[in-house]
Amino acid sequence: MTASWSFALLVLGPLMAAALAFVFPRRGRGVALAAAGITAGAWVGLVREVMAGGVQIQRVGGWSAPLGIDLRADGLAVLMLMVTGLISGAVTLYSGRYFRDAHDLESAHRERYFWPLFLFLWAALNALFLSADIFNLYVTLELLGFAAVALVALAGNREALKSAMRYLFVSLAASLFYLLGVALVYGQCATVDLTLLAAKAQPGPTLWVALALMTGGLLAKAALFPLHFWLPPAHANAPAPVSALLSALVVKGAFYILLRLWFEAFHSLNTPAVAQVFGGLGAAAILWGSANALFQPRLKLLVAYSTVAQLGYLFLLFPLAAARDGGFLAWSGGLIFLAAHACAKTAMFLTAGNILHAAGHDRIKDLGGITHVPPISTFAFGLAGLSLIGLPPSSGFAGKWLLLSASLVQGQWWWVVVMLVGSLLAAAYVMRVLTRAFTRVPDATAPHPIPPVMEWTALAMAVLAVGFGLVARWPAELLRVGVPWP
Amino acid sequence: MDREIAMMSHVFDWILVLLVLALAWRSLNDCDLFRGVIQFIALGLLLAVAWLRLRAPDVALAEAAVGSGLTGALILSALVRMRQRERRGVPASASSDTSRTLQSGTSNRSRVLIGALSLALLTALGWAVFRFSAQSSGLAVESLAKLPESGVTNPVTAVLLNFRAYDTLLEIGVLLLAIVGVWALRRGERPGDDLRERPLLMSLLRLLLPVLVLAAGYLLWIGASAPGGAFQGGALLAGALVLGLLAGLAGRFLRRERLLRTGLTLGVLVFAAAGLLALWRTGGLLQYPAGQGGAWILVIEAAALISIGLTLGLLYLGGRPEEEK
Amino acid sequence: MPDTDHRLYLVAGAALFAIGFYSLVVQTHLLRRIMALNVMGSGVFLVFLTLADRTTGSVADPVPHAMVLTGIVVAVCATGLALALADRVQAATNKVDVDDGPDGSQDATDAKEARRG
Amino acid sequence: MNTLYLAAAVVLLLTMVLGLARVFWQTSRADSLLAAILFGTTGVALVLLLGAGLGLSGAVDMALVFALLAAVLGVAFVLRGWPDGDSKEKREP
Structure with a gap:
């Protein structure tokens, strides 16, 4: 019974909050805090049920699949919900100050619309992670995409509007590719339920094409190289808390669906050759993204390209987790890496927002000269960088370590090389920022002092990005629940 | 024959x-x-x-x-x-010359490339769809078997508002999200002309507006047993709203902002509240109490109709109505 | 309905999708690209509904019908949002396309080539 | 009887082809607008004939919606529809 309420509140809580924040524009922050409380409670209830009783299923409307829609919570879903909750909570605290700080009309407008859009994004993510139905996933993808685009456009300047427009085109076209795949799957298997599909899907031309369409759409949404072109401008030009949400969560929604498709519903079509292709694209993303990050003139662009690179690591999970031997090592490694990246990237974008706030720009080469970045922000950026590079004891290290072990166990040494080169490049671009932008200039002071809550939330996420690694055993255990193979 | x-x-x-x-x-x-x-x-x-x-x-x-x-x-x-x-605007850059758009944009080389890509897509799709068997019942048998329990007799309405009501709930969310996004983006123009100088149009509207609203209600009601429902009715309602906007009849209505916002969110809020109420009563999210499906669906659809009509009509306005305080 | 030529409609759906995709990528005017997305969507709906029509009984499969209804509503929402955004883009840039990205994306180089040629 | 309905539907469809051909080849905007309105009217008849010919449910309601929406579009055209404000439209190649 508790689980049913958890399912309902995790989705409907933020959804109703979004509607209320629209009706009462001045109460946005309070509504969001209430939603955070409700979802946190619901999540705790759910995680207890999952730890005690295994995978939880809710048959919406009392109808079971194939006619009805099933919601499902396994270890993976619960982990994703936790990351979403933590980051959304941090963004709620941060944004309460971020949008309020300049008292002009424009920022009042922005704050008024930020809250409902943000809550829609949150509802869409929770609905996505709980869904076990590929058509329902399409609806959540559209909710997610609309909210993300509208949030990017909220920045309102020329570049933000243009990148939002491009983002919308990519996002809508990708959704249609996905939906066409769903149509073919339904025509062939007469169901859209993930679990039933796992039993019914037999390799054949129709399903190959269907899966290719769905995967193509999702890869564009997940911004895997070479379909990443829309990401850096969109993520770099959005307001800072929005950038954090996009980089930490939104792209991972598409990645999550890819996992569900290739490891569960269509596991019978997952061949080693396909897995190697995914891995290859991931490797290319790591190298291309990191190399580009090195040469970005602006801090937010650098962090955005770093996202392109870090997303590549996630796709190494495909060739590594598909193998029997050490598969679970890679599976848990990749997902811990995902959580680590989400926290670290949130910290980085929030810090970048703080710097932008203090200095009025984020040109890396000029930052050191004119402003003195307060130690908390420096520390937060450094800690997050630690996790991004993958130095012990951070959670980035834990994730990479598991992935490395898996590739060594399986003799796929080429991924080891890629990961090591990627780490070196990450170290280079993090150090570039730390040495050039954060150097202390004796007399410089920040033109605008940074509100403490904005600094402390960034730091908290950075601490989480490191500290999560110390308790990495717990998520690994959680991920065991409902893992797609025995 | x-x-x-x-x-x-x-x-x-x-x-x-x-x-x-x-x-x-x-x-x-x-x-x-x-x-x-x-x-x-x-x-x-x-x-x-x-x-x-x-x-x-x-x-x-x-x-x-x-x-x-x-x-x-x-x-x-x-x-x-x-x-x-x-x-x-400015006698703008070359690209804003719209009469030129056929040649604009992509170079011939990339046109060929993209054309080839699209043809490959078409071939793959054609290959896939030719494999489908000529007959398949899909989920028709299941949905017809459960139709009596759904509370309505139109199978599509049963799927939309009972079997897969959760999809529809999220979709009403998409509608609301779209209007929030549009309002965040821009302010709508002052709608409409004064139609007093166009007596013929005015008398057409006097006839058309009530008929549209009536037809919207008709489609909502008949949706339980025949083709129709909240979306179709909502679209007609939106048509009425668009006409009202064009004719400058809706100006006063647009200034009542709180009312407008409440109307826009009504669908989501009623639908979600119904879902939670059902959960409380029967223990299943959106699981209507046995035998009451028809009534629950009608209430939800009525709320959705208002929101859909308002949303689609206000999308035509293209932005938030007035300057907000 | 058994006498309908389903393959004809299925291939037509695929062709609509391909036409829409081609135009989405090749065209630059924002309105055309928005229409192209709608055409792509119509292709998907055509495939869905043709597949639903394969029943032998007196009615078609209602589940895809419900899905397409959802899709149509999502499509009109997308159109509304995209048009509002396109309007803002035009107001900010005085242009009706988004082609010369400052980030040097592939689109941008193509557009420059076309302008030279 | 049903065959007759269907045949009539085919004929209507062919008139639409003709109207379309007119839009393709060198028309002014006013012409293409008229073609569109013609399409709307033809659509109502087409739907009714098709519904009768194949025994499809919902055709009458659909014709109603077509007719109503055609009126809405017509009004929208008249009040907002002219992209250049004037009717002296030059012929375009």
């Missing part, structure tokens, strides 16, 4: 399909954008005929109202707005 019908419908199918494809191509690649939009509207109309032909009357109704009518009106008014700004 049957063979004659079969042959005739084959002829019909071929002409329809060719016409649809030709219109699709022309509407997107006509050198005159305005003409392209006109052909786009005609395409929607033909698609609605195709949906009827494929025994999907519910979808055909929605396509006729939303797909062709509203989308067409939306794009047309956006085109007018853009052209007006272009003429007002």
Whole structure:
């Protein structure tokens, strides 16, 4: 019974909050805090049920699949919900100050619309992670995409509007590719339920094409190289808390669906050759993204390209987790890496927002000269960088370590090389920022002092990005629940 | 006799399909954008005929109202707005010269490349769809078997508001999200002209507006047992709202902002509250109490109708109504 | 309905999708690209509904019908949002396309080539 | 009887082809607008005939929606539909 309420509140809580924040524009922050409380409670209830009783299923409307829609919570879903909750909570605290700080009309407008859009994004993510139905996933993808685009456009300047427009085109076209795949799957298997599909899907031309369409759409949404072109401008030009949400969560929604498709519903079509292709694209993303990050003139662009690179690591999970031997090592490694990246990237974008706030720009080469970045922000950026590079004891290290072990166990040494080169490049671009932008200039002071809550939330996420690694055993255990193979 | 019908419908199918494809191509690649939009509207109309032909009357109704009518009106008014700004604006850069759009943009090389890519896509799709068996019942048997328990007798309404009601709940969320996004983006123009100098139009509206509202209610009510429902009705309601906006009749209504916002969110809030109430009563999210399905669906649909009509109508306005305090 | 030529409609759906995709990528005017997305969507709906029409009974499969209804509503919402955004883009840039990205994306180089040629 | 309905539907479809051809080849905007309105009217008849010919449900309601929406579009055209404000439209190649 508790689980049913958890399912309902995790989705409907933020959804109703979004509607209320629209009706009462001045109460946005309070509504969001209430939603955070409700979802946190619901999540705790759910995680207890999952730890005690295994995978939880809710048959919406009392109808079971194939006619009805099933919601499902396994270890993976619960982990994703936790990351979403933590980051959304941090963004709620941060944004309460971020949008309020300049008292002009424009920022009042922005704050008024930020809250409902943000809550829609949150509802869409929770609905996505709980869904076990590929058509329902399409609806959540559209909710997610609309909210993300509208949030990017909220920045309102020329570049933000243009990148939002491009983002919308990519996002809508990708959704249609996905939906066409769903149509073919339904025509062939007469169901859209993930679990039933796992039993019914037999390799054949129709399903190959269907899966290719769905995967193509999702890869564009997940911004895997070479379909990443829309990401850096969109993520770099959005307001800072929005950038954090996009980089930490939104792209991972598409990645999550890819996992569900290739490891569960269509596991019978997952061949080693396909897995190697995914891995290859991931490797290319790591190298291309990191190399580009090195040469970005602006801090937010650098962090955005770093996202392109870090997303590549996630796709190494495909060739590594598909193998029997050490598969679970890679599976848990990749997902811990995902959580680590989400926290670290949130910290980085929030810090970048703080710097932008203090200095009025984020040109890396000029930052050191004119402003003195307060130690908390420096520390937060450094800690997050630690996790991004993958130095012990951070959670980035834990994730990479598991992935490395898996590739060594399986003799796929080429991924080891890629990961090591990627780490070196990450170290280079993090150090570039730390040495050039954060150097202390004796007399410089920040033109605008940074509100403490904005600094402390960034730091908290950075601490989480490191500290999560110390308790990495717990998520690994959680991920065991409902893992797609025995 | 049957063979004659079969042959005739084959002829019909071929002409329809060719016409649809030709219109699709022309509407997107006509050198005159305005003409392209006109052909786009005609395409929607033909698609609605195709949906009827494929025994999907519910979808055909929605396509006729939303797909062709509203989308067409939306794009047309956006085109007018853009052209007006272009003429007002700076004698702009080369790319804003719209008469040139056929040649603009991508180079010939990449056109060929993308054309080849699209052909490959088409080939793969054709290969896939030719493999489908000619007969398959899909989930028709299951849905018809459970239809008596759903509370309505139109199977599509049963799927939308009972079997897969969760999808529909999220979709009403998408509608609300769209209008929030549009309002965040821009302020709408002061709508409408004064129609007192156009007596003929005014008398047409006097007739048309009530008929539209009546037809919306009719479609909502009949949706339980025949093609129709909240979306189709909502689209007609939106048509009424658009006319009201164009005629400058809705100005006072647009100033009541709290009321407007409440109306827009009504669908989501009632639907979600119904879901939670059902959870409390029966222990299952959106699981209506036995035997009460029809009543629950009607309440939800009525709330959704208002929100859908308002949302689609206000999308036409293209932005938030007035300056907010 | 058994006498309908389903393959004809299925291929037509695929062709609509391909036409829409081609135009979405090749065209630059924002309104055309928005219409192209709608055409792509119509292709998907055509495939869905044709597949639903394969029943032998007197009615078609209602589940895809419900899905397409959802899709149509999502499509009109997308159109509304995209048009509002396109309007803002035009107001900010005085242009009706988004092609010369400052980030040097592939689109941008193509557009420059076309302008030279 | 049903065959007759269908045949009439085919004929209507062919008139649409003709109207479309007119739009393709060198028309002014006013012409293409008229063609669109013609399409709307033809659509109502087409739907009714098709519904009668194949025994499809919902055709009458759909014709109603077509007719109503055609009126809405017509009004929208008249009030907002002219992209260039004037009717002296030059012929375009």
